[in-house]
Every structure is written in C-alpha cells, then in structure tokens.
Amino acid sequence: MNIVVCVKYVPDATGDRRFKPDNTVDRAAVDGLLSELDEYAVEQALQIKEKQGDDTEVTVLTVGPERAVEAIRKSLQMGADRGVHVLDDAIAGSDALATSLVLAQALAKVRSAGGWDLVLCGMGSTDGAMGVIPAMLSERLDVPGATFGSSIEVDGDTVRIRRDGDTATVTAEAVLPLVASVTDMTGEARYPSFKGIMAAKKKTVETWSLADIGVEPSQVGLSSSWTAVESTEARPPRTAGEVVSDEGGSGAKALVDFLTSKKFI
C-alpha cells in the first residue's frame, strides 16, 4: 500500500508572526518548521505502515518555498520513505483553492507513477488554520474524504475513522483510495531517533516545478487566487491588569469585587 502525507512548512507559532506590506505572511520574519498538526498525520502514516508490513511506502508531499524542504526532512527523519517538494516562485501568495490545485496535480502525478491508496493530512495548518485542504483534495481527486479522524485504522482496503464532533461521536468507513485527515487526538508523534536522522540523509527528495505537474503559473499565486486579503492589522497587545495575591484568603473577595465592578454579578 502507498500513502502520501501532505505537510506544510509554517512559521513557528511561538515566534512573532506578521504580515508583509502585500498582506501575505512574512515567512522570513520567523523561523519555520513542520506544522505540528501535520506531525500527527506523519505519525499515523508510519503506524499504518508498521502494521501493514514492509511493502508500504510513505511519501511526504509539500508545496512551499525553498526552506519548506525542512518539513520533508523532519518527516523523513521520523521514518517516511521519500519526499516530493513542489517549488515554484509563481506559487507564492496562493490561497487555499490555489494550493489545493497544486497539491491535487502533484498527487495526480504521483498516482500515475507509483500510485497511492491513501492521502493523509493534518487537521489544519497552524498558520492559516482553515482546515479545508483535505475536503478540497477529495473533490479535486474525486475520491472519498474522511476528515478530522480522532483515530484511523486500515483493515484490508477499508479505512475506519472516528470523529469526535460537538454533538455526537461518529464512526465512518470508506474503501481506498481515500483522502483522510487526522486530529491531534490520534496520539503524540514520535521524535526522530539518531538512526532515523542518519537514515534520512540517504532518502530522496524530488523537486517538481509547476510545469512538471501541468499547472500554468497563471492559475495560481497571489493575483490568481480566488480570495484577496484587503488589509491586515496587528491587534493592540493585551496589557496585564491588576494581580493580587491570595494571602490570608483575600483573593476570592478581591476577585468577586472585580467581577461586580464589571457588572458580571
């Protein structure tokens, strides 16, 4: 069985993330990393591979600038087998629909080469956080989608997921080929081992341009996206208010006084 995991290289959420004057994310301002939410997808792919046996291959696919290859590297160190990096200046500034077009075309190319049975994604990126790419890929590739799995299990050619929704917990199943996404409830991702880090150095990462996957530069990028960010504005940072200590048990009364002064009581 072949699995492709779609991963994103994102600015570190603990850094000072900002926008550039053209309202795109300033990807140089903050160090990047493999989106933590995609680590869960890599982890699930590796667990499926381990259960399936050795002939299962895990390919990691990313669309992003030069340094996005670091997201692939980390996934290879965790244990994925090979990487594909779609790299093209024309992609910069693409919105979700444009990005899903690039991913879908890259996945079509993988399909015609070795093929894939399962495309796995994280539940959303830690920067854009829309969480819509998996559903878009399901539409574009015309294969079923099973998203937001809090657990995922492959049994022959059947995939079962569990979804922990607001009003109900739903179990669902689908037959491969399939696009699925998994949440951070699937369980902590492994750290790369020393052996994994050494092994990753020998793994191949292919770099594809838009031309390689049959996408016209005019179909993607900032000016061809389906949406436009009109303005971005930093919110004034919150300022710390009064902090009292609970010495002598005075904290509760002070707290209730505050709530009363704000008319919450």
Added chain:
Amino acid sequence: MSEVLVLVDHVGGSVRKTTHEMLTIARRIGEPSAVFIGQLSDDAAGALRQYGAAKIYVVDPNALGPYLVAPKAEVLAQLVGSVTPAAVLVSSSAEGKEVAARVAVRTDSGIITDAVDVQPEGGTPGGAPVTTQSVFAGSYTVQATVTRGTPIIAVKPNAATPERAEGAGTVENVPVSISSSAKGARMTGVEPKKASGRPELTEAAIVVAGGRGTGGNFEPVEALADSLGAAVGASRAAVDSGWYPHSFQIGQTGKVVSPQLYVATGISGAIQHRAGMQTSKTIVAVNKDEEAPIFELADFGVVGDLHTVLPAATEEIEKRKG
C-alpha cells in the same frame, strides 16, 4: 436583490443561534434564503421566518443517505448553480467548513472561513461581502474578499447580534440526486453526546476554564461557572489527561471563544491556548504561579490555589446574589 443562501445550523431540527446570526448577516448582502437539510418542523420554519428568511429550501435528509458531508455539499452546490446567489453562508464548524470547501471547488468559487464579521462593501446594503477574521492566535485582524465565483463564507458564532425581521419563508422542496462519488464515506455509528445543561461554549457570555492546575478535579470550576451562569472550558492538558471531554477544549485545536468574560484557572497561558481565548473582552486568571504567562493578558489576576480561591469566590457570589 440577489438571494443569499444560509445553510441552517440545527441540532435534531432545532435551529441554533448561529443560524439567526447568519440570517441577520445575509440581509446586509441580499435576500436571505435558508437551506434546511432535515425534517422542517413548524417551530423551525417559524424561527427562520422570524429572522428574515424569504425562502426556505428544504432538503430531505433521507435522500442524502448515511454518508459523511459530501452529499450535503453536492446539494448545496446544485442550489448555487440554479439560484446564482450573491453569497453562501455556512457555520464555521468542522462540518460547515468542509461543506464550504467542497462547494467552493464544485462551483469554482473563493472561500473564506472563520469570519468574525461580514459587512457589505462600503457599508452599502447589497454590497459584496467583506469579511473580518482574527488570525495568528488572535494577534492580527484581517479583512478579505472573494474575487472569483460566488463568495462562500464560513461564519463563526457571535459574528453578529441576531436581529429579527419578518420574512415570507416560502417553503420549496429541493429535488435531490446524489452522485455515487459523494457516497464514498459511510457513517457506521452515531453516538449523540449528553447535553451539559450549561450554555453552549462558543455562544456563552461567560466561560470558566480549568487546566492542569485542577489536578483532575473540575468541581470547583463547574461550581464557579454555575454561580455565574457560565459555560465550562478546559485546556488541552486537562483534556489529554482525560479530565474533561475534548468538545470543551479551548485553543488552536479546540474551540475558539470570545466571551464577555473568560476566567482561566490553573492554566498557564500557552500560545495554543491563547489562540482560543485571546479575543475575550475581559480575562481573569487564577494561578498559583505569579510568573504564569496568563497574567500577561489578564485584566485581573489572583495568585493563589484554585482549590481554595474558587470555592470561596463561588460562596461570595452566591451570598451577593442573595
């Protein structure tokens, strides 16, 4: 004026407040048409008319079958094709966003999710929608527009104050034909969750949340919440420890709330938690560590043990309420 399709958010046929909010927003952009997937009761139809639905498109849920999301999106995309609306509004839940994503691809239309406000361009009624979103853990506000196709917008709870306006609410049954490709993922089990009896987390005016500092005992958190008529939330550390269900998690991978008052107890204030509460109007923190980062954003803080501060505060509140 063009129609604006509003996909009705309902639980078991009863219309949620988010729907009233979306109908209110839809009136700024055009004429609201509700799309109701389910058995439409008189109560539900009444609620939709009260908030201005001129039309109610009803889709028989049985015709969609026991499949995940895709059939709903297919029906909605078909309606977009036949109605050519000025915009489509769905609720920005996991399912709503997935419906929106699929409709966007099918109709070759731009999509915006997590809108906290939607206004007509230039403030002119009937103008194209301009959305506001809160990004990067609430540290930035961005405005966006859809430049291609029909604007498909996923709207967050509390994005508008629901305003009543009588609508004709003419019911139209929508003929349904679902393609085989939308029937790929079949639901095999649905286990409804018990209602907590407290306000809905994303809609509540007050939220009291507990973290690792509760040590697994949420009783003081729940008691304080009840004295304030609040919803209860939890940090991921508390959820991961199995102390509180995931549907109450606040933060990047849980709910994003923006209440009038947020009370964080035994929560350190990690960036991923802040992503879910930073835009709250007033923030109060109780934490025994005076260095906890949560105090940097709190309007009022108590350095102390939540297990003594919360019960005492609850008692004091009950006393003052009389």
